[in-house]
Amino acid sequence: MTDTAFSLVKPELDSAHGIALWIADENLLNQTSRVNPTVTVISNRFDLCQQLQEAGWNSQFSDFDFSPYENHSVDKIIYRISKEKPVVHHVINQAIRILKPGGTLCISGLKNEGIKTYLDKAKKLFSGQMEQSKSDKNTWMGVLTSPGVPDTELLEDQDYTRLREVAADENFSYISKPGVYGWNKIDKGSAFLVAELPRFIERLPGPPQTALDLGCGYGYLSLNCAPTGCRITATDNNAGALQACKENFKQQGIDAEVIAADCAEEIVARFPLIVCNPPFHQGFGIEGDMTDRFLEAARKHLQTDGVACFVVNLHIPLERKAQKRFSIVETIADNGSFKLILLAQPK
Ligand SMILES: C[S@@+](CC[C@H](N)C(=O)[O-])C[C@H]1O[C@@H](n2cnc3c(N)ncnc32)[C@H](O)[C@@H]1O
Structure with a gap:
């Protein structure tokens, strides 16, 4: 089954260049996309990571660990949102840390997954710099441009990385x-x-x-x-x-x-x-x-x-x-x- 939220963000994945990350989770199992060799995939799912590696992607298995990326070192992040709120908030928070000023975070998702709320929150964090689009009344995408430092407090991610x-x-x-x-x-x-x-x-x-x-x-x-x-x-x-x-x-x-x-x-x-x-x-x-x-x-x-x-x-x-x-x-x-x-x- 095609995931409309992934379809919406896919052109961003195809056109990514420079240092680009694709944050992939279980929603994307069996979704296909042409390999973009400049993109690094980060996935917390072993099966998805394997599937993408076999397809030719450079793919890393981790619990969405962004610690190897220095502040302001990444040009583009592509993310079809996950099911759980702390995961989504963690990715958005890390995006503003690691994106270069002027770098972009592209997020997509469905209305019933809370995409519109996530876009509103991300827009505030990114000083209002967002272009929003939709492919149907349920499927939304935002392309946020990083101001360099967050404009408001980071989103509540329940201290995502802490055991x-x-x-x-x-x-x-x-x-x-x-x-x-x-x-x-x-x-x-x-x-x-x-x-x-x-x-x-x-x-x-x-x-x-x-x-x-x-x-x-x-x-x-x-x-x-x-x-x-x-x-x-x-x-x-x-x-x-x-x-x-x-x-x-x-x-x-x-x-x-x-x-x-x-x-x-x-x-x-x-x-x-x-x-x-x-x-x-x-x-x-x-x-x-x-x-x-x-x-x-x-x-x-x-x-x-x-x-x-x-x-x-x-x-x-x-x-x-x-x-x-x-x-x-x-x-x-x-x-x-x-x-x-x-x-x-x-x-
Ligand atoms: C219902 S939970 C049970 C967790 C734990 N055993 C417990 O009793 O609390 C099911 C577990 O299966 C894991 N799981 C889902 N798909 C899997 C797969 N394809 N291979 C291995 N584990 C998987 C999930 O990550 C989750 O931890």
Whole structure:
């Protein structure tokens, strides 16, 4: 599906020259554009970064880390806005820091994503120097010219780059940051899985030596598997999540591996225990795709006598989708909002 907001900003990408950055996030998966070799792409999504690298783009995987760029060193930044406000504010704030005076920030987005509010705020920060256009009544773009120094206070980005304690329970305190899935809370489904973890583990032939946390986020499930004594491998697609997860392991003195991957594709090992709270959607893709891809990753990485533990909302037809990949599919608990599904004997 074509993203009208990306289409609007695309000519700016094609014509960019000098030192130019394209800030790309999940909204842009599978959107195509002619490679502009002068542009550097920064993306916080491992899959998108890989996709763009394969297409020939010079692409960097980071949590929108602009620290390598000195003040007033960049000519142009192109950005189709992200879903989360702190991310958008962080990019706009960094743009005014790193753009040369007279350099331009081109941002586009849809009305229901709040583009008009973002444009108003950015316009104030850029001393009113903005040209606005639209391709239909829902799709807007602003081209802002940097005055050099911001005209007003920076936008509230919730201190985007700072890792901080965000939640605690009787077992751990958890570190996270904006830009990570459900960054400032413990996911209720994941808490349910942890409470019932012994019921999964008792189905194993012995204590698990290793475990895989598929889509680890800031590492909540990983941390809570660690007391079983197994060595954890945690993997995610999101740069901020991987950073927060590493920090949690470090703070808790847990020696674990943290791997950037799209649905564990970079990982070859098989595990006796897999824990997973899969994402519901993928950018503009269909919900079902992600569930299938996470199930397939679990099938590929589960040992023959291992157990995979999934937690999903009640309405997700995970069991039906799992049947063709596992001989044992059991819903072992349901709390009215979430269900816990045990998968074993990968086919
Ligand atoms: C529902 S969250 C669960 C996070 C964490 N396990 C927890 O329990 O709090 C799903 C996670 O899957 C990650 N994710 C989304 N797409 C992915 C992909 N293609 N490959 C790997 N991880 C992905 C997201 O970044 C997010 O951290």
